[in-house]
Amino acid sequence: MSWFRPPPPHTQLRPWVPDAIFIPISRAVERVGVFFYNRVLNKTEIGLFDKRWNKNVHGPYCHWRYYGKLDTKLMDVKLGELPAWIARREKTPSAFYNEFMRNVWRVHNLYYSGPVYNNTVKVIFRFIFAYSFLNWLVKSHRYVDFQKTMYHW
Secondary structure, X not given: OOOOOOOOOOOOOOOOXXXXXXXXXXXXXXXXXXXXXXXXXXXXXXXOOOOOOOHHHHOOOOXXXXXXXXXXXXXXXXXXXXXXXXXXXXXXXXXXXXHHHHHHHHHHHHHOOOOOOOOHXXXXXXXXHHHHHHHHHHHHHHHHHHHHHOOOO
């Protein structure tokens, strides 16, 4: 912070009392976070690329693409084959999470980035429109009585 003037010579700066309280607490929280990362998160696959992705085969990594073995689409499955199709699905919590994140990335790529939507101004106006619409939706109940009596002079 070079814009502050240095204190005059021989000035005694005493530690501020909240610093004596919050610095040890923040260091303890930091150590707990490091412990949690090293012992729990580091042993999972959270935040890593899909194990089935191969750079030489698939090219650059796409977050919204499924790199597993392709199967019949749900709309193409006949009614008699439905139990076998469901049995082939992976039903672990990580599979549900990965599918959810693939859909989040797919929507992000389709509507907020990509070659068609790379204009920053468009994205900003989309968020402004969404914010305005949600505000209108939340506050519209205030005008119900007004709408009922608007033409009754």
